[in-house]
Amino acid sequence: MSKSISPIPISPEQRRTLEAWIRAHNTPQSIVRRAKTAILAADGLSNVRIAIEVGVSRPTVILWRKRFLRRLDREFPKGTPLHLIVDNYGTHKQPRVKAWLEKHPRFTLHFTPTSSSWLNLVERWFRDLTEKRVRRGSFESTAALIAAIEEYLAASNADPKPFVWHKSAQTILAKLARCKAIYETLD
Numbered sequence: 001m002s003k004s005i006s007p008i009p010i011s012p013e014q015r016r017t018l019e020a021w022i023r024a025h026n027t028p029q030s031i032v033r034r035a036k037t038a039i040l041a042a043d044g045l046s047n048v049r050i051a052i053e054v055g056v057s058r059p060t061v062i063l064w065r066k067r068f069l070r071r072l073d074r075e076f077p078k079g080t081p082l083h084l085i086v087d088n089y090g091t092h093k094q095p096r097v098k099a100w101l102e103k104h105p106r107f108t109l110h111f112t113p114t115s116s117s118w119l120n121l122v123e124r125w126f127r128d129l130t131e132k133r134v135r136r137g138s139f140e141s142t143a144a145l146i147a148a149i150e151e152y153l154a155a156s157n158a159d160p161k162p163f164v165w166h167k168s169a170q171t172i173l174a175k176l177a178r179c180k181a182i183y184e185t186l187d
Helices: 014-025 031-043 045-054 058-075 095-103 123-133 144-160 169-185
Strands: 082-088 107-111
Touching: 014 045, 031 045, 045 058, 058 107, 058 123, 095 107, 123 144
Parallel strands: 082 107
Antiparallel strands: none
């Protein structure tokens, strides 16, 4: 299974617009590919998986993600430091990405520790889906399971609520330090 990476943030309205472009028969294929890429990136799929799904190369997906960083750079006030929480996937460590980040010191990457999917808010959403819909149901077929998931997704999108950290960064980092200390004592 492909490793997921930090999703790009898009609003429900932006998602609906992108989905409409994908469905429209008169949308140029280049726009359809980019819309699909944006949606899959927002869903947290890896660059490799997006490339396979959309039918483009992995470097193309990386380039489109880099353009997203440029967009963030343009849209936030110049003096505002930007902290991005990303996973340990190699995409963020490539020479071109490192060079870009060196030229843009207001971007600080914070890497989630390995095996800490609980830090990824997309994973939290999937946990909720599993607990609130999948485990509570009984499905006679794959189609019934898919329908239940799509129903949950529609209800979730009809009344979206952002996931918000309730702990301070210091509290989270202290907990990670304790976990790391315990882990290091194991053989």
